[in-house]
Amino acid sequence: MTLPPRPLVTKPSKEALLMLRHSLARLAASAxxxxxxxxxxxxxxxxxxxxxxxxxRAIDPRTLQHLKVLYGLDRxxxxxxxxxxxxxxxxxxxxxLRWRDFSVAELFARALPVSLTLGIEALVVALIGGIGLGLxxxxxxxxxxxxxxxxxxxxxxxxPNFVIAPLLQLVFGLSLRALPVGGWNEGAWQNQVxxxxxxxxxxxxxxxxxxxxxxxxxxGTPSIRTLRAFGLPARTVYAHAMRGAFLPVLSYxxxxxxxxxxxxxxxxxxxxxxxxxxxxVTAALGRDxxxxxxxxxxxxxxxxxxxxxxxxxxxxxxxRVRHE
Amino acid sequence: xxxxxxALRDLRISFGGHEAVKGLSFDLARGETLALxxxxxxxxxxxxxxxxxxxxxxxxxxxxxxFQGAELLxxxxxxxxxxxxxxxxxxxxxxxxxxxxxFPVGRQIADILHLRAGLSRRAAKARSRELIxxxxxxxxxxxxxxxxxxxxxxxxxxxxxxxxxxxxxxxxIADEPTTALDVxxxxxxxxxxxELKSRLGMAMIFISxxxxxxxxxxxxxxVMRRGEIVESGAAAQILTSPAHDYTRELLAxxxxxxxxxxxxxxxxxLEAEHITVTYRLRGGLFAGKHEIKAVDDVSLVLHQxxxxxxxxxxxxxxxxxxxxxxxxVPASGFISFEGRDLSAFDRAAMRPLRRSxxxxxxxxxxxxxxxxxxxxxxxxxxxxxxxxxxxxxxxARAVEALGEVGLDPAARFRYPAEFSGGQRxxxxxxRAMxxxxxxxxxxxxxxxxxxxxxxxxxxxxxALQAAHDLTYVFITHDLAIVRAMADxxxxxxxxxxxAQGATETMLDGLSCLMSQ
Numbered sequence: 001m002t003l004p005p006r007p008l009v010t011k012p013s014k015e016a017l018l019m020l021r022h023s024l025a026r027l028a029a030s031a032x033x034x035x036x037x038x039x040x041x042x043x044x045x046x047x048x049x050x051x052x053x054x055x056x057r058a059i060d061p062r063t064l065q066h067l068k069v070l071y072g073l074d075r076x077x078x079x080x081x082x083x084x085x086x087x088x089x090x091x092x093x094x095x096x097l098r099w100r101d102f103s104v105a106e107l108f109a110r111a112l113p114v115s116l117t118l119g120i121e122a123l124v125v126a127l128i129g130g131i132g133l134g135l136x137x138x139x140x141x142x143x144x145x146x147x148x149x150x151x152x153x154x155x156x157x158x159x160p161n162f163v164i165a166p167l168l169q170l171v172f173g174l175s176l177r178a179l180p181v182g183g184w185n186e187g188a189w190q191n192q193v194x195x196x197x198x199x200x201x202x203x204x205x206x207x208x209x210x211x212x213x214x215x216x217x218x219x220g221t222p223s224i225r226t227l228r229a230f231g232l233p234a235r236t237v238y239a240h241a242m243r244g245a246f247l248p249v250l251s252y253x254x255x256x257x258x259x260x261x262x263x264x265x266x267x268x269x270x271x272x273x274x275x276x277x278x279x280x281v282t283a284a285l286g287r288d289x290x291x292x293x294x295x296x297x298x299x300x301x302x303x304x305x306x307x308x309x310x311x312x313x314x315x316x317x318x319x320r321v322r323h324e
Numbered sequence: 325x326x327x328x329x330x331a332l333r334d335l336r337i338s339f340g341g342h343e344a345v346k347g348l349s350f351d352l353a354r355g356e357t358l359a360l361x362x363x364x365x366x367x368x369x370x371x372x373x374x375x376x377x378x379x380x381x382x383x384x385x386x387x388x389x390x391f392q393g394a395e396l397l398x399x400x401x402x403x404x405x406x407x408x409x410x411x412x413x414x415x416x417x418x419x420x421x422x423x424x425x426x427f428p429v430g431r432q433i434a435d436i437l438h439l440r441a442g443l444s445r446r447a448a449k450a451r452s453r454e455l456i457x458x459x460x461x462x463x464x465x466x467x468x469x470x471x472x473x474x475x476x477x478x479x480x481x482x483x484x485x486x487x488x489x490x491x492x493x494x495x496x497i498a499d500e501p502t503t504a505l506d507v508x509x510x511x512x513x514x515x516x517x518x519e520l521k522s523r524l525g526m527a528m529i530f531i532s533x534x535x536x537x538x539x540x541x542x543x544x545x546x547v548m549r550r551g552e553i554v555e556s557g558a559a560a561q562i563l564t565s566p567a568h569d570y571t572r573e574l575l576a577x578x579x580x581x582x583x584x585x586x587x588x589x590x591x592x593x594l595e596a597e598h599i600t601v602t603y604r605l606r607g608g609l610f611a612g613k614h615e616i617k618a619v620d621d622v623s624l625v626l627h628q629x630x631x632x633x634x635x636x637x638x639x640x641x642x643x644x645x646x647x648x649x650x651x652x653v654p655a656s657g658f659i660s661f662e663g664r665d666l667s668a669f670d671r672a673a674m675r676p677l678r679r680s681x682x683x684x685x686x687x688x689x690x691x692x693x694x695x696x697x698x699x700x701x702x703x704x705x706x707x708x709x710x711x712x713x714x715x716x717x718x719x720a721r722a723v724e725a726l727g728e729v730g731l732d733p734a735a736r737f738r739y740p741a742e743f744s745g746g747q748r749x750x751x752x753x754x755r756a757m758x759x760x761x762x763x764x765x766x767x768x769x770x771x772x773x774x775x776x777x778x779x780x781x782x783x784x785x786x787a788l789q790a791a792h793d794l795t796y797v798f799i800t801h802d803l804a805i806v807r808a809m810a811d812x813x814x815x816x817x818x819x820x821x822x823a824q825g826a827t828e829t830m831l832d833g834l835s836c837l838m839s840q
Contacts, residue, residue, distance in 0.1 A: 220380075221421065222418060222421040222422045223422060223423055223425065226422045226424075226484070226487075227424070228376075229409065230408055230413065230436050230487065231404070231407070231408030231409040231440060232439055236439060244426055317426065318425070319425070319471040320425060320471070320473050
């Protein structure tokens, strides 16, 4: 007697299919969002007065015309938009209009890794620190530690980063001479400590507060009381509570991660870091259409990506979302 | 006596200055079923939470709770954890929220078996399937993977019971386990508990507000009021010859079943045909539209002076239908009132008719504005529908209406917060009656009230109906109430009327359904 052959591919479970559908629906919505962002930015930028070649001294009109033809700025706006989209679909972000001889992609290739490095580090620090502090504040709800966490969080959220950054420079850079006050130095770790701290501390505080509040709520719910009534060990009770309490933190994490990864204008300026945040301001002021669009697209992509990630995680965390 | 499992002595629980439990004492013997009866707020649930050391923050308890000689009150967490779930287990009132929404229900049972009964993961999973089957859920292997929101309230309570009996406890504390469930489901849960109790030989403490219900299977009954036991004794004795007035109130009988009255001689007041109410759920850009038919193609006729009982489980669309009949929710279909077609009436055209069409809500706490005094609440409708009345005349009408519903008119300048639930419901009824309505939709007007108060309110409604030839639509999930109130019954399920007819003939059929 021979056994029937085992199927090579096992049938995906109902849960997996639901997850997939949930994700695909989000993906489709994301593409539409991205298109809208590109279109609005494109036309807004061109609506703003001035152009990329305006300088203090008037340029010779013939040269200006020549430049415009070169960059395609003489064509009607819808045609420019179409051409830009066409390039975009082929992964071409176009040439920078102000940083001549550089394409937008080339500028990003240098600046993006810097911002991403700082952002990821800040994200990790904020998450670990925030979850730790939040747990302390929730578990020892009426203790001294909880109050200390609360005070720190309030301070960290209230003081803006353009104050935190110079303070850190003053203390660790000038007084203690422990760390460099600025510069990138090819990414030496000493140069990263202060900017990462400046980026991470306020987010850490927000996460701690969010988590402490929602953990406090969840610990008071009937389902946690049930676990206690069955004498389950504290470890299990907190594991259950954490899973429920993390949901509000998760929804905050999406925009927060996108924010951190795309570089902060203030932090990059104060610490003199060649990241993407600085380009954005100079490009916007100088009407560097392609560079602005490129930056917006990157930011939008990251925001969408992280919100997508959060949605998928949400579905994984919470079966009720998955089954909607 | 070594037979005593649990002994409470002078248990007192207080919050700040308020004492919620004032000296509670009783013994629970092995295998005994003890019923702790009282209205909400009588302290019965708190007392039982304190047995397992689950009192909410800020509660202080004194006295003694002794479980087989071990003192549980203020016992170290280690001792409590050894007893919780393994020797004393508890199930709660709201089965949906008592389970963790983020984990499959089978996993939640298996966790207890693994962590508390010491079974291996594999054995725990197998045993949890058996338990799911034992508590009467079919397809246990499939249900094991279900999340609480995928199960009905009754099924969730069965899962909670499975968790409770997982470690074979000596005592099972059930805190109003059927209150949040529909009647038919509740009856089956009670059967299950009684059956498990006799099979496993547990002692049981049953907390409830419904004396008549638990009296049937409890051995002893303790009646609590405002934190104190007012009467205790054998169940049979308390049910048949209650000594305390309060116990008698709890046993207050419903008005007798409605006498048969012919419908033919009464004119048709309202006629509804093909009523459909559709709710559109908001979806994402590409998520597709979701439509839910809360009421699905319902037709009915209301005769003047008669009562239609609208029966159904929660979510069956009975409240929505009640509102649709009054044109308070957008609905498709045809409605005629006193021979006039209302379908085309817009809000403004409906306004003069509104005084004839009144609604009394389920929750008397939410239905009255806390910032208006009773007189303002009751006369608000008059300001719109009878603007010619002077302030004095309005006040006179308010006095009359409050007197009619059995409230002291002198209290009309007080605010709703100063009244009990039953009194508030009377205020809500006075607010409807002052307009001399013809049709009143009563949406579970007694389900938030304690029994004795509910019975009085039902009697009042019957008297008002007789005095003013009112037509009622009485929405409820309680068969006993429908028997007392309704001439006709319509049973709703998933938005449709699945059965309709005269009360007597319908109830015979329904009790068959229930006992299945």
